[in-house]
Amino acid sequence: MPKLHEWHRYIGIVSAFFVIVLSATGLVLNYNDTLELDNNHISNQWLLDHYNIGEFPTTSYQSNKLLISHSSQYIFIDGKYILQSDEALLGAIHTEEYIILATPISLILLDYAGNIVDEISQLTGLPEAPLGISKDQSGHPVVRGVNTYWKSRPELTVWQPLLGPHPQWVAPTETPLHIAKQIQDYVRSHEITLERMLLDLHSGRLMGNFGKNIMSIAAILFIILAISGIIIWFRKNSVR
Amino acid sequence: MKHRALFAIRSIFTAAILTWLCAHSVVSAKGVYLEPVTFINNVFSGQPPAPRKLTIKGELAQDIKNILEHRYKKIRLSYWQHQQRTVWILEEIGKERPITAGFVVENNKIQDFKVLVFRESRGWEIRNEFFTRQFSGAYLKTNQRLDRHIDNITGATMSVNAMKKLSRMALYLHNHVTTQ
Numbered sequence: 001m002p003k004l005h006e007w008h009r010y011i012g013i014v015s016a017f018f019v020i021v022l023s024a025t026g027l028v029l030n031y032n033d034t035l036e037l038d039n040n041h042i043s044n045q046w047l048l049d050h051y052n053i054g055e056f057p058t059t060s061y062q063s064n065k066l067l068i069s070h071s072s073q074y075i076f077i078d079g080k081y082i083l084q085s086d087e088a089l090l091g092a093i094h095t096e097e098y099i100i101l102a103t104p105i106s107l108i109l110l111d112y113a114g115n116i117v118d119e120i121s122q123l124t125g126l127p128e129a130p131l132g133i134s135k136d137q138s139g140h141p142v143v144r145g146v147n148t149y150w151k152s153r154p155e156l157t158v159w160q161p162l163l164g165p166h167p168q169w170v171a172p173t174e175t176p177l178h179i180a181k182q183i184q185d186y187v188r189s190h191e192i193t194l195e196r197m198l199l200d201l202h203s204g205r206l207m208g209n210f211g212k213n214i215m216s217i218a219a220i221l222f223i224i225l226a227i228s229g230i231i232i233w234f235r236k237n238s239v240r
Numbered sequence: 241m242k243h244r245a246l247f248a249i250r251s252i253f254t255a256a257i258l259t260w261l262c263a264h265s266v267v268s269a270k271g272v273y274l275e276p277v278t279f280i281n282n283v284f285s286g287q288p289p290a291p292r293k294l295t296i297k298g299e300l301a302q303d304i305k306n307i308l309e310h311r312y313k314k315i316r317l318s319y320w321q322h323q324q325r326t327v328w329i330l331e332e333i334g335k336e337r338p339i340t341a342g343f344v345v346e347n348n349k350i351q352d353f354k355v356l357v358f359r360e361s362r363g364w365e366i367r368n369e370f371f372t373r374q375f376s377g378a379y380l381k382t383n384q385r386l387d388r389h390i391d392n393i394t395g396a397t398m399s400v401n402a403m404k405k406l407s408r409m410a411l412y413l414h415n416h417v418t419t420q
Binding site: 109 | 338
């Protein structure tokens with residue numbers, strides 16, 4: 001039967017690996033803000049697959065020659081990231097100056113460089129939450145409300161009910177494969193931050209429940225190590 | 241000797257339990273705290289004036305860029321004005337996601353400030369009154385800095401900084417539209 005100090009030594013050797021992993025990850029995480037770990041994302045395909053980050057549904061609308069897409073919480077023009085939007089995309093139209101995106105809570109005006117010009121919601125003048133978007137015969141933006149269709153000038157400042165023929169509402173279109181891939185690559189690689197990965201490595205969750213249990217066992221070993229160390233130290237002291 | 245060993249073991253367990261309790265007392269509180277429309281209605285007692293538009297361009301855009309340390313995400317801003325009182329609903333990213341805040345400015349001083357929508361996973365403590373009341377009566381000095389020190393909140397530094405920048409932006413915009 002090994003003595004206490006021998007157990008202490010064995011546990012120390014087994015724990016060494018975990019001490020290194022926990023100390024290294026803990027040390028880096030302590031400087032999270034300085035190292036901007038939360039602004040850096042994991043793009044490694046193996047890790048993303050490991051995290052079960054699958055394909056995100058993408059909805060696209062064709063407006064003039066531009067393809068406006070929404071996937072996860074991002075909006076893209078021709079596969080290029082433009083802005084964050086938690087809201088779904090209901091449609092997109094273009095005017096001479098702007099691209100107008102309809103979401104269930106607002107209309108977003110973009111210029112052709114992709115800058116956000118304005119966001120019009122019911123708070124700032126939109127008469128109703130949009131259900132769809134289109135243009136009337138004169139090319140003016142028309143928003144579909146529950147019972148009323150509203151038309152406006154391109155600046156979207158003044159609204160009035162649309163009289164006359166109903167417009168054809170903008171409908172989703174298929175996303176070409178190369179753009180769909182571009183979008184998926186972007187969205188998937190923005191799901192997991194370096195901070196998240198290091199936290200999961202620190203807690204063992206990177207390897208699921210198995211990793212979590214291993215780290216829990218390691219934690220118990222550390223406790224045993226500390227207690228046995230103290231007992232050994234006291235015993236040695238008492239012998240002296 | 242035995243007593244000393246027991247005392248040491250007890251101390252270690254107490255420290256471990258306290259650490260665990262501290263770690264688990266941190267909770268996330270994302271969400272809409274106050275609908276922007278409710279905020280506006282509260283400020284104007286249910287009768288808000290029509291929103292006005294301000295285009296951020298030229299010198300104005302540059303000054304705002306200096307305050308925020310980046311370009312504001314929109315080119316056109318909505319605001320509400322009644323005499324010398326203006327209301328601004330502004331957004332700024334704390335760490336990853338935008339925080340929406342409402343500012344009431346009167347006579348170049350912040351009269352009220354509320355965090356309306358918080359989307360970040362951490363730093364929600366800025367919604368508390370102990371933080372927001374520090375801005376009450378704050379005004380801009382000539383160097384476009386606040387007239388006072390705003391206490392930081394541990395663990396919410398980026399959200400605090402974002403709100404400090406937005407308060408300066410609201411004061412600056414108020415001054416801009418009321419002196420035009």
